[in-house]
Amino acid sequence: MxxxxxxxxxxxxxxxxxxxxxxxxxxxxxxxxxxxxxxxxxxxxxxxxxxxxxxxxxxxxxxxxxxxxxxxxxxxxxxxxxxxxxxxxxxxxxxxxxxxxxxxxxxxxxxxENALDEVVIQGERPIIENKIDRMVFNAERDVTSSGGDATDVLRKVPMLSVDIDGNVSMRGDQNVKILINGKSSAAMGSNVGDALRTIPADQIKSVEVITSPSAKYDAEGTSGIINIITKKKDIGGINGSISGGVGTRHNNGNASLNARSGKLGIIANLGGNYMWPQITTNEFEQFTIADDPIARQYSENETTRSGLRGSIGLDYDLTEKDLLTTTFSANGFEMGMDGNTSSQFFSNNNITTLLSNRDQKTVSDGFDWSADYTRKFEDPKQELSIAGQFSRSNSDTDYTTLYEQGVRLDEMGKNKSHNDELAFQADYVQPIGKTTLEVGAKTIFRDIRSTSLIKEGVNGNHEVVDARSYEFNYNQDVVAGYASYGFEFAEKYEVKTGVRMEHTILNGDAVGDFQAFKNDYTNVLPTAIISRKLGEMSNLKLSYNQRIQRPSLFYLNPFRNTADPIVQRQGNPELKPELSHNLELGYSTFKKGTIINATVFYRKTNDVIESLSQIDSLTTPGQQISLTTFDNIGTNESFGTNFFVSFSPIKNLTLRSNISLFTYEAKGNSFNEGISTETDKIHLMYRAFINGSYKISNTFIAETFLMLNSSRRTFQGTSPSMSMWTIGLKKELWNKTASIGLNITDPFWENKYFESEVFTPDYTQTNKMKLPFRSFGLTFSYNFGKADSKNKVRKERGIKMDDQKKEESNPTQG
Structure with a gap:
C-alpha cells in the first residue's frame, strides 16, 4: 500500500x-x-x-x-x-x-498527610499504556521476572525480543537504542547483554518502547528507542528496599535507599549478579558448495559470568523554580571461558587435527557522571534545562591458547580498549497557547582507543608479533540541533512534528589492511506524528521518521581475536552509518479491562551493517579459518505488524498475548552473487508469547509465560530460534512490605540447542550450541522506611547520549 x-x-x-x-x-x-x-x-x-x-x-x-x-x-x-x-x-x-x-x-x-504514613504507595495501572510517541509496559506487577534481570522483563514487552545472548530486537531489528531513565550509559556500549543482566527485574518500574521518537531525541537507533525506567520513591523521609534471588543457574541481589529532607534528595542503589559455572558444548561444520568438508570443530567450555552495578544521585532545590541534579553510576562485569577444542582441517584428501586448550577472560567496566540544571517558569510547561555528561567504558580481553601437538605455536593475546564520551546539551520548552515549541542543541565528543598485543611461542617462551600488534585511535564528534512543535486541533487530533540536524566528524588511524581516513557528513532527519482520539480510551496514530545508526567500538575495533583456531572475529573501521525511513500506523483501545494494541509498519534501511562470514586461508597457510567481520551489506526493506491483547475472561484471571510478524529482504549487495540459496528472497519471521496470571488471594498470585521466537534472518543465513516457558508464584507478607516467590524455567528441558547457519557462494557452515537451560529459583523482597508529607514529584530531564549502534553481546560459544 x-x-x-x-x-x-x-x-x-x-x-x-x-x-x-x-x-x-x-x-x-x-x-x-x-x-x-x-x-x-x-x-x-x-x-x-x-x-x-x-x-x-x-x-x-x-x-x-x-x-x-x-x-x-x-x-x-x-x-x-x-x-x-x-x-x-x-x-x-x-x-x-x-x-x-x-x-x-x-x-x-x-x-x-495522614495517608502518607503508608509504607507502600502503589496504583493499579494498566499493563499497557499508549502515548503519542510510545508504548509503556508497566512491569511492577510481573511475577515470573521477579528475581531475574532486565532481559527477563524485556522478553515480555510487546514488539521486543531477546535472544539467548541478551541481544534485544525491536520488530526484528537489533538496531535499537537502550536508555536507562532517559539517559545513555557507557555500559551499553561494550556489552549490551551483560549490562542488562546487572539491572535487577525487581528494580524496573516500566519499559517505554518509543517507535516514533520526536526530534528532541538523538536520532540513533534505526528501529527506535527502549527506555528502562527504574523504581524511585519521590517521597520524604528515609525508605528503601532489598531484593534478590537464588537459583540453580543464576543468583542476584539488589539494595536501594531513598532519603529526602527539605530541598535535598539522595538516591543510592547497588546490585549484582552471578551465574554458576556451566558447561556448554559447540559443534561447528563447514562444507563446500559440493558438500565436501572444509573444517569441523567440537569444543567444550566452562563459562562463568558476573556483574555489578551501582549508582548514587542527588537533587537539590536551589529555589522554588531552580533544580540541580547530579548522578554517578558505575558498572563492571566479567566473563570467563576455559575449555578444550578439537579442530579438523580437510585439504587435498589430507586431514589436519589440532587439539587445543583455551583460557579466555573478558572484563568490562565503566562509569557515567551527569549534572543537570532545570529552570521552571510561571507556566509549569515552560522549562529550560542544561546538562553535561562524561562517560568512560573500558573492555579488556586476555586469552591463552595452547596446542598439544605443536602443529601451531602457542598464542597469548591482549586487547585493551576504552571509549571516552563528553556531551553537552541544552533544551528549551515554550508553551504557546495550546501548542508547545521545543528547541535544543547538543554536542558529543568521542575518543576511542584500542591497543592489541599478540605473542607466539612454545613452553612459555613467547615473543611479540609486531605485525599483529598495534594501537588504534578513532575520534567521532557529533553536533546536533532540533526543533519540535506540538499542537491539538479539532479537539480530538494531536500533532507533533519536528526536524533534527546532526553533523558527524570522523577521524581514524591506519591499522593493518585498513587505511587512515577522515570523513564528515550531515543528516537532516524529519519526524511527524498525528494522533486522533476515538472515544474516551481509544486512538489512531500515524507516524513517520528518519533515524541513523552509527557503528560503535564493537563493530569498528580491528582487533582480531585468534584464540579459536577456526572461528575468529574482527571489526571494520571503515563502516558507514545506517539510515532508515520508518512509517507506522497504530490503533489502541482500553475498554472494560480489555487492552488492544495493533500496529502495521514499513521500514527501509540503507547501508545495513551486518556480520560478514568469509574464509581466510592467508593467515595460516593450509588451514582455512572462518572469519567473521562486519560490512555495509546493502538495503533492507521490512513490512510488519504487531498485535497485543490483554483481557480477563473470569474474575482474578488475566491473559495477555502478543504476536509480531515482520519480513526481511536484503537488496543491493554483491557478497552473495551467484549463490543459489534462499538468501535473496523475502523472509517472514515471527515472535509470539502468551502470559497468564491468576490472583489466588489479595496476597498470593500465580503466573505463567510462554514465548516463541523464530530464527532471525541475515543476508548470509540464520541465527538461532528460541523458546521459553516460565512459571512463577509470589506471596506478599507483612502488609505487603515483603514478598517471597518461586520461579521455574523450562522444567522439562535440562538443555537446549541453538543452531545458526551461514550460506555463501563458496561454502556453507552450521554452528550448534548446547546450553544448560532448566532452572529453579527462590526470590525475596523487602521494603522499609516511612514517608512524610514532603513529597515532591519531579520530571527528569537531562542529557541523552543515544546515537551509536551497539554491539551484540558476547556469545557463550567459542
Whole structure:
C-alpha cells in the first residue's frame, strides 16, 4: 500500500468516526494538578454519577499531563469526585452538565498527610499504556521476572525480543537504542547483554518502547528507542528496599535507599549478579558448495559470568523554580571461558587435527557522571534545562591458547580498549497557547582507543608479533540541533512534528589492511506524528521518521581475536552509518479491562551493517579459518505488524498475548552473487508469547509465560530460534512490605540447542550450541522506611547520549 493510500485511509476513518459522534451529548474535561508543586497528577481518578442514581457510575483517569475527558454523557446534574492515592478527594456536588463542552478547569488537590504514613504507595495501572510517541509496559506487577534481570522483563514487552545472548530486537531489528531513565550509559556500549543482566527485574518500574521518537531525541537507533525506567520513591523521609534471588543457574541481589529532607534528595542503589559455572558444548561444520568438508570443530567450555552495578544521585532545590541534579553510576562485569577444542582441517584428501586448550577472560567496566540544571517558569510547561555528561567504558580481553601437538605455536593475546564520551546539551520548552515549541542543541565528543598485543611461542617462551600488534585511535564528534512543535486541533487530533540536524566528524588511524581516513557528513532527519482520539480510551496514530545508526567500538575495533583456531572475529573501521525511513500506523483501545494494541509498519534501511562470514586461508597457510567481520551489506526493506491483547475472561484471571510478524529482504549487495540459496528472497519471521496470571488471594498470585521466537534472518543465513516457558508464584507478607516467590524455567528441558547457519557462494557452515537451560529459583523482597508529607514529584530531564549502534553481546560459544 502506497503512502498516499495509507494517509487517505487514515483521514477517511477519522472523518467517519467524527460523523458518528454527532449527538446532543455532554462532554466533561479538566486538568488535575498538585496544589503545592503545580505538577500534573498522573492517573488521578475522575468519577461521577447522576445525583438521582448513584448506581450509574462513570469515570476515567487523567493522562500524563493531568488532563481528562469524558464523552457521550447525558446532560443533567451530577456528583463528581477527583481522587488519587495520598491526596485529599476533591468533590463537585450538584454540578450541572450542559449539552456540549463542560470544563472544570484546573483542579488543585492537596496532599493528605495522614495517608502518607503508608509504607507502600502503589496504583493499579494498566499493563499497557499508549502515548503519542510510545508504548509503556508497566512491569511492577510481573511475577515470573521477579528475581531475574532486565532481559527477563524485556522478553515480555510487546514488539521486543531477546535472544539467548541478551541481544534485544525491536520488530526484528537489533538496531535499537537502550536508555536507562532517559539517559545513555557507557555500559551499553561494550556489552549490551551483560549490562542488562546487572539491572535487577525487581528494580524496573516500566519499559517505554518509543517507535516514533520526536526530534528532541538523538536520532540513533534505526528501529527506535527502549527506555528502562527504574523504581524511585519521590517521597520524604528515609525508605528503601532489598531484593534478590537464588537459583540453580543464576543468583542476584539488589539494595536501594531513598532519603529526602527539605530541598535535598539522595538516591543510592547497588546490585549484582552471578551465574554458576556451566558447561556448554559447540559443534561447528563447514562444507563446500559440493558438500565436501572444509573444517569441523567440537569444543567444550566452562563459562562463568558476573556483574555489578551501582549508582548514587542527588537533587537539590536551589529555589522554588531552580533544580540541580547530579548522578554517578558505575558498572563492571566479567566473563570467563576455559575449555578444550578439537579442530579438523580437510585439504587435498589430507586431514589436519589440532587439539587445543583455551583460557579466555573478558572484563568490562565503566562509569557515567551527569549534572543537570532545570529552570521552571510561571507556566509549569515552560522549562529550560542544561546538562553535561562524561562517560568512560573500558573492555579488556586476555586469552591463552595452547596446542598439544605443536602443529601451531602457542598464542597469548591482549586487547585493551576504552571509549571516552563528553556531551553537552541544552533544551528549551515554550508553551504557546495550546501548542508547545521545543528547541535544543547538543554536542558529543568521542575518543576511542584500542591497543592489541599478540605473542607466539612454545613452553612459555613467547615473543611479540609486531605485525599483529598495534594501537588504534578513532575520534567521532557529533553536533546536533532540533526543533519540535506540538499542537491539538479539532479537539480530538494531536500533532507533533519536528526536524533534527546532526553533523558527524570522523577521524581514524591506519591499522593493518585498513587505511587512515577522515570523513564528515550531515543528516537532516524529519519526524511527524498525528494522533486522533476515538472515544474516551481509544486512538489512531500515524507516524513517520528518519533515524541513523552509527557503528560503535564493537563493530569498528580491528582487533582480531585468534584464540579459536577456526572461528575468529574482527571489526571494520571503515563502516558507514545506517539510515532508515520508518512509517507506522497504530490503533489502541482500553475498554472494560480489555487492552488492544495493533500496529502495521514499513521500514527501509540503507547501508545495513551486518556480520560478514568469509574464509581466510592467508593467515595460516593450509588451514582455512572462518572469519567473521562486519560490512555495509546493502538495503533492507521490512513490512510488519504487531498485535497485543490483554483481557480477563473470569474474575482474578488475566491473559495477555502478543504476536509480531515482520519480513526481511536484503537488496543491493554483491557478497552473495551467484549463490543459489534462499538468501535473496523475502523472509517472514515471527515472535509470539502468551502470559497468564491468576490472583489466588489479595496476597498470593500465580503466573505463567510462554514465548516463541523464530530464527532471525541475515543476508548470509540464520541465527538461532528460541523458546521459553516460565512459571512463577509470589506471596506478599507483612502488609505487603515483603514478598517471597518461586520461579521455574523450562522444567522439562535440562538443555537446549541453538543452531545458526551461514550460506555463501563458496561454502556453507552450521554452528550448534548446547546450553544448560532448566532452572529453579527462590526470590525475596523487602521494603522499609516511612514517608512524610514532603513529597515532591519531579520530571527528569537531562542529557541523552543515544546515537551509536551497539554491539551484540558476547556469545557463550567459542
Amino acid at each position: 502506497k503512502l498516499k493510500q495509507v494517509i487517505t485511509l487514515f483521514f477517511v476513518t477519522s472523518l467517519s468516526y467524527s460523523a458518528l459522534a454527532q449527538s446532543p451529548k455532554a462532554r466533561l474535561s479538566g486538568k488535575v494538578i498538585d496544589a503545592a508543586t503545580k505538577e500534573a497528577i498522573y492517573y488521578a481518578t475522575i468519577s461521577l454519577h447522576p445525583i438521582t442514581d448513584a448506581s450509574k457510575l462513570n469515570g476515567t483517569i487523567a493522562d500524563e499531563n493531568g488532563n481528562f475527558y469524558l464523552d457521550n454523557l447525558s446532560p443533567g446534574k451530577y456528583n463528581i469526585s477527583i481522587s488519587f492515592l495520598g491526596y485529599k478527594t476533591k468533590t463537585f456536588t450538584d454540578y450541572t452538565l450542559k449539552p456540549g463542552a463542560n470544563n472544570l478547569g484546573t483542579i488543585l488537590i492537596e496532599v493528605n
